[in-house]
Amino acid sequence: MATEARDRIAARERVEARRRQVEAPSTVRDDSDDEMIVSFPEFVFKEFIATVAMTVFLIIVSIWLQAPLLGKANPGMTPNPSKAPWYFLGLQELLSRFPPLMAGVAFPTFVIVLMILVPFLDRNPSRRPSERKVAIILFALYTTVVVALVIIGTFFRGHEFVWDWGWVLGNPQTCGGKPC
């Protein structure tokens, strides 16, 4: 252990020093005086607890909630409305409002490219929330729009993907009597 570990710790400290140079002024707190601890077992134990909690949660949900399995696929019978999985309902919602080329192709491509470019477009070097108001507001807006579109697609779109208050008013008549 002796030399190898010492080398590694020295290398780690060099990386650390470089890191502090790159970003110390921009982070909220200078952590260089923080205690250095061995990641095992404390950190590993935290991760272990998180995975156990997730496993228990999944098993409980899976005992309670049956995954949907409708009738066998029938290419001759289109349910109305036909909906994409929930994480694509935002897109489907856009498709119902804008020309398909724009909503189905241009818009998603634009969002993906924009996302990859975020670190290069955001010229502000600070990582403090109080100095990043614009970025945080834009992100909050984006999140709100995405969540709103998914909720609308899931709960407020009925027959022919037309707006339907049935779910909230307690008389969902949209999918042959069954809530969609």
Next chain:
Amino acid sequence: MSVIRAAIDEMFSVVGQMVGSVFRHGLPLTDKIAARTALTNFVLHIHPVRVRRSWIRMSYTLCLGGLSFFLFIVLTVTGLYLMFYYVPSTQHAYQDMRDLQFVVTFGGLIRNMHRWAAHAMVITVWLHMARVFLTGAYKKPREFNWGVGTLLLLLTLLLSFTGYLLPWDQLSIWAVTVGTNMAKYAPIAGPYTRYLLIGGRVVGDNALLRFYVLHVVGLPLAAFLLMVVHFWRVRKDGFSGGL
């Protein structure tokens, strides 16, 4: 008597040797032993041996990247179990799902876990991205890893989407019909893309096989490789920590 005594002693030392060959350093009672364990253990090698206390606050990462990875593992294991029983053809797929639900031992539970873990992973990956954004952790020198992450988010969505078709019920076939219809609208390449994706003009046997192959081999392999790069870069760029 002493022969028996010697044999028992020998047995204990062999067992001790066996245990020691697996756990080489004993209980991590001192920092030195713990560091040695962390340094030489395969499972632990993805962690730095030493970290600042502020980096491992759960309130910073909320464990979201780690949980996304853990859900990926849960999905791999439960998915393997489902694969033992599932045949990707329009003849068999639906009946296989019913058998899994009602006949196979733990089939229903495993299927449910696979399903809900997939939904959960879409959510944890999204929240992980939100955490990285809100802490500004994508800034120099981590721009590249943010890009890798974006591709991982896309792959997570595509994995969920390809899996959606496999039960071959009314929900799957029409959701995928709607989804792949979106591809049609791309200029020029659109109709061809859709044809390539589902191997025909309607969602049928070819589409089921293509989605199956992508779902169980192509996309998981791509996601796994990207995760390896992602974790490598988290280590080499240094964890942002300390907000």
